[in-house]
Amino acid sequence: MKNMKTEAVVIGGGVTGAGVLRDLIMRGIPCILIEQKDLIHGTSSRNHGLLHSGARYAVRDEEAAIESYTENLILKKIAKGSVEESGGLFVKVPGDDDAYVKQWVEACARVGIPIEEISLETALKEEPYINPAAEAVFRVPDGAVDPFTLVIDTVEDAIMRGAELLRYHEVIDIHQTNGQVNGLTVQNRYNREQINISADFVINAAGPWGEKVANMAGVDMKLINNKGTLTVLNQRINRQVINRLRMPGDADIFVPARDVTIFGTTGVNVQSPDDFSLDKTEIGQMIDEGAALIPNIREIRTIRAFSGSRPLYQDEGTNDASGRNVTRGMALLDHEARDGLKGFITITGGKLTTFRYMAEKTVDLICEKRGSAETCSTHEEAMTERHQPVSSIQVHxxxxxxxxxxxxxxxxxxxxxxxxxxxxxxxxxxxxxxxxxxxxxxxxxxxxxxxxxxxxxxxxxxxxxxxxxxxxxxxxxxxxxxxxxxxxxxxxxxxxxxxxxxxxxxxxxxxxxxxxxxxxxxxxxxxxxxxxxxxx
Structure with missing residues (x-):
């Protein structure tokens, strides 16, 4: 059996694991990322690709709103190749709660998210597909992010700095002695080769599979697997993100994604993080609901649907079948303090937008435990710019x-x-x-x-x-x-x-x-x- 040695192992090749890997290596901590399939095959690729301004959460989850806005500004600087500064609109349509609009405007001001009310005439010139009967429109600093390039570029940046990656390797055992995690065993999904990896820290960044990883370490941790379904329109119908101005619910966001638009989402709690099922009735209901914001949505070709689970964490669990009432803030679990297991840390919850901040706080905790004073610099140092002019003139x-x-x-x-x-x-x-x-x-x-x-x-x-x-x-x-x-x-x-x-x-x-x-x-x-x- 092959043996490897490092200081920190990160489990999970989504955006959170990618961020932790980059932060670790930038602070000089040797690290390896383990992913059971390919990078970004799970939750991180099964979302809107919305770079949140935080306005969506301003009323009900101020902490998540502040984190989102702060990270929105940072990602626009460090991940330019993956971010489009599209801007966004929040649109109130007939039947939506007038009182909520007032509450939302006050909440955005309270948490420091800049918004601007614009006329319906201006909004329709910019976004002709929105409901012409809209009753209020506000401009917000939303953006669009390509999750595929973001994760791959983050991991490649870490590898360039000395981190290691094992794709298509599944964790089959987490080693511990006297209440201290000291490594794990992974197995290649194809040739079945096993590798023992010695490490001082194991970071569980497995998203909705995080509960399984924690249980493997003997830790009791419950996650809510909240499955959301989205659809892809065959053309880009909007220059900006278009949000419905109401309490967050189903079918209320249209996000431009390069040459297409992604629309959704729903929220249904499911038993398994591997449940990527699609329901035709649910999709039909979502499109019906979306017509309040984009009336002619049924006239625009929808080319496919997809779904994925959000990992939602709260200590006491929830009976909320939609998962809408669970915080979108991150959960950083120190299993030494929580469960008496040294060297084992879980980072879960949060948003795509806040992945860098989640990684920073995770590595801060590791540095505290190892007694080192390295500070985070991921908010300052940009990744390689995606745009690289190619010199060939013989290509179309x-x-x-x-x-x-x-x-x-x-x-x-x-x-x-x-x-x-x-x-x-x-x-x-x-x-x-x-x-x-x-x-x-x-x-x-x-x-x-x-x-x-x-x-x-x-x-x-x-x-x-x-x-x-x-x-x-x-x-x-x-x-x-x-x-x-x-x-x-x-x-x-x-x-x-x-x-x-x-x-x-x-x-x-x-x-x-x-x-x-x-x-x-x-x-x-x-x-x-x-x-x-x-x-x-």
Missing amino acids: TAALKKTSDWSGRRQSQIEEYLKTARGRTVICECEQVTWAEIKAAMPDDQPFHLGDIRRRTRLGMGPCQGSYCHKRAAALAVEEGLVSPENAESALMEALSGRKKGMAVIEDTETDRQQEMMDAIYHISLGIPKGGHVHV
């Missing part, structure tokens, strides 16, 4: 712009691949992804996954949902000897299944036609039996 203009806006640290590698005709080939027309970009993004530490490439390039995220590009990418990967035919087969079927799951629950004529087209390509033209295999 749209593909060149996409690559330039997306390349980051892979710029030189992508440019090298673009020197070949194949490298310049656009594999995904919807998102203008070239083979050079795909090849440069392929992780070399585990088998080929189209989902892993999607998270790094946006392959298959456009209106056709990978109908054409998944097959092309898999075939070229085999042709270039980068993967085996068997691995490519498995990856292709997994990607196809995942895309169709999100499309099948959408009651939209165009999306139904797209799914029929996908079936025709894969099951008729390519002869792949449904649930069967493909030979590439």
Whole structure:
């Protein structure tokens, strides 16, 4: 069995774990991140991508509101490649509570969130899709954040500084002696190889899987798995974030996400964090509710739906089936003080927007325990800018712009691949992804996954949902000897299944036609039996 040694192990490759890893290594603390699948496969990728101004929580959760606004300003400086300073609107529609508007305005002023009331005429010029009968509109400093690039860039920044990453490794045992955690055992999900990792600190940043990790350490901790469902519109209908001005509820946010809009969400407590199920009735009700804010939402094509669990923590639990009344603030649990287990810390709850602050407080606690005085600098030191102009002039203009806006640290590698005709080939027309970009993004530490490439390039995220590009990418990967035919087969079927799951629950004529087209390509033209295999 292989052995490794470090000072701190972080469990969970979502945004919180990524933030903790970067903060640890920036303070000179050796660290390893363990992720059971790929980076950002869980909750961190299953959300609006809203960079909160804090205004949503100002009335009911002042602490979360203040944290959100403070971190909003910081992320706009340190993660420019992942953040769009879109701004946002809060819109009161007929039937919403007048008293709440007054309460909200006072709460925003109290916590220091800048808001500005604007005329409906101005609002409609900026956002023509909003309800023309709206009764009040306020401008807020919301933004949009790409969670995929944010997490991947944060982890890569940490690795560049000396941190380590083990993807597709599952924690199977947490070691402890005399009330002190001293490491853990992980197992490779593919070759079953086990690794013993010695460490002084184990940080549980596993999101909704955090309860399972805590229980493995012998700690009793309960999390509420609050599942939210969202939909993706096939075009960007709004320049700014559009929020409904009422007490936070279902179906009240539209967030611009590059060339599309993400709409949602719902909130239902579920038993398992692995419950990514989708309910057609729930989605239909969500769209009906969303029509109060965007009246012609049913006329805009919805290309897919997705869901994920928020990890909500509170000491006494809750009977609230929606989870709406549980704080969105973070929970930092020192299990030495709480449970008598030294070296074990849980960081959970919070928001995507507050991940850096959550990491800072977690590492502050570790430094206190190790008797060191290193201070946090993650709020000052920016990560590598995503926008890196690519010099090739032989690529289609749209593909060149996409690559330039997306390349980051892979710029030189992508440019090298673009020197070949194949490298310049656009594999995904919807998102203008070239083979050079795909090849440069392929992780070399585990088998080929189209989902892993999607998270790094946006392959298959456009209106056709990978109908054409998944097959092309898999075939070229085999042709270039980068993967085996068997691995490519498995990856292709997994990607196809995942895309169709999100499309099948959408009651939209165009999306139904797209799914029929996908079936025709894969099951008729390519002869792949449904649930069967493909030979590439």
